[in-house]
Amino acid sequence: MLKVGITGQAGFVGSHLYNTLGLYREQYERVEFQRSFFENEEWLDQFVSQCEVIVHLAAINRHGDPKFIYQTNIQLAQKLIESLIRTKSTAHVLFSSSTQEERNNPYGKSKKIARELLTEWASKHRGKFTGLVIPNVFGPFGNPYYNSVIATFCHQLSHGELPKIEVDGELKLIYVTELVKEILSCIENPSGDCIHIQHTHQTKVSDILTLLEKFRYDYMAKGIIPSFQNPFELNLFNTFRCYMDVRNYFPVKFTQHIDDRGAFVEVIRLNIGGQVSFSTTNPGVTRGNHFHTRKIERFAVIKGKALIQLRQIGTDEGIDFYLSGDAPAYVDMPIWYTHNIKNIGDEELYTIFWINEFYDPADPDTYLETV
Secondary structure, eight states, X not given: OEEEEEETTTSHHHHHHHHHHTTOTTTEEEEOOOGGGGGOHHHHHHHHHHOSEEEEOOOOOOOSOHHHHXXXXXXXXXXXXXXXXXXXXXXXXXXXXXXXXXXXXXXXXXXXXXXXXXXXXXXXXXXXXXXXXXXXEEOTTOOTTTTOHHHHHHHHXXXXXXXXXXXXXXXXXXXXXXXXXXXXXXXXXXXXXXEEOOOSEEEEHHHHHHHHHHHIIIIIITOEEOOOSSHHHHHHHHHHHTTSOHHHHOSEEOOEEEETTEEEEOOOEESSOOEEEEEEEOTTOEEEEEEOSSOOEEEEEEESEEEEEEEETTOOOEEEEEEXXXXXXXXXXXXXXXXXXXXXXXXXEEEEEEESSOOOTTSOOOEEOOO
16 A cells, blocks of 8 residues: 655645545555645655655745745745755655647746756655646636636635636646546656656647636536537546536426426436436435435425435535425436435435436446444
């Protein structure tokens, strides 16, 4: 079992890498990191000495003072190197640099110099080092106005704001889950001191905005799960969903059509197929307590009383939704949110489940965790 520590563990890429390592507990032991470690040599040395692998992600992307970006990113690398030397660490160090290395900006320059400093450390001290030159990263839970233009657009559109394109450039992109897989591959198969991570999609900023606007209209205004032309569009849609105000958007009430025969409810409109399931649940019984990293899933309560609970992985704050067949409604499960449904009534609970993939026992994308 490899002991892996991540500087910048609480950041955008860091949190995704940390949570993904948690899916493979038999392979990896996560060494906890806190931002304050860089301000205390003893704490930093204790962290470094425990690690067999260190993924150095801690950095500043944006700041009002360009010099602060430049100096901070270099200083973080220097502090890590000093700790590696003090502890005589034999850890494999991976460093996230950027394709902005070649640009004449403080962030790109600081990343390049930091990578060169770590390369020099490895050469002088017989260390193991892998530099990763990474394109633009997008995905769920990035900070708007900081991590990427996609994070900003998703936040703005899902909160009723009007996005504005500053520069309609061509972006080379990689989804954060794809990047995490590349990092894990480098951990398992260390080779070379510099690896250029390839982008998985290239598109213009305006094309991204057009897609996101379509997602907002189809999904939020019409309740339609859109069709996707490629994996990028699915990843972009899942990213968009994670910026919605989940707590206040759900549950969404169905429109009931009632006549002397009974009631009819349209559960879902979709352009992508998938699998629909129906279940009955006895009083007091709970289903679920698992999460998905890519699947789109809907719980629709048709009869009885239900409590649907959600909690984002890596956080302690839960969300409770109370649904009833008296006013049929649905809740969609964002990726990386563990979720369950419990019958809190005195009669059978009727629920319809829809998911966008057929169930595959060889690749279920279902991870058990209690809400």
